[in-house]
Amino acid sequence: MKDARITLVTLGVADLQRSAGFYEALGWQRNEAGNESVVFLQGEGIVLSLFGLAALAEDAELAAGGPLPRFRGLTLAINLSGEAETDRLFARAIEAGGTAVKTPRKVFWGGYSGYFADPDGHLWELAFNPFFAMDERGQLDLSKEPQA
CATH class of the missing domain: 3.10.180.10 (2,3-Dihydroxybiphenyl 1,2-Dioxygenase, domain 1)
Structure with a gap:
């Protein structure tokens, strides 16, 4: 297996369902592997993950960023x-x-x-x-x- 690859990109988002709808409108396919805290969207050769912004920052042990x-x-x-x-x-x-x-x-x-x-x-x-x-x-x- 090659190390130089990206298999999944996770974006911290303010509203999980709004963001999921946005990416579904662009053709990404929602996968049932997600739950109320995370949405997985299948693309061509990559998975896009959507995770609550504060929860993602906490998971990485970082403070959430400033205004968007x-x-x-x-x-x-x-x-x-x-x-x-x-x-x-x-x-x-x-x-x-x-x-x-x-x-x-x-x-x-x-x-x-x-x-x-x-x-x-x-x-x-x-x-x-x-x-x-x-x-x-x-x-x-x-x-x-x-x-x-």
């Missing part, structure tokens, strides 16, 4: 196969209750990207990177040359 939204020095990203797909998912995120931070546009590094914040201020980048190859499941494969 704020930049936390972390973004999550979904790489997509083109500009139209990036625009489509961005619109879907905003319709589901996300906040537009930076509308998708051509960017200095030669791709196309935008940012939205989920209902708890977690920052997501949606990007089309013409320099990255994607496999048949829509996952990045940095071992392959991109197809123009």
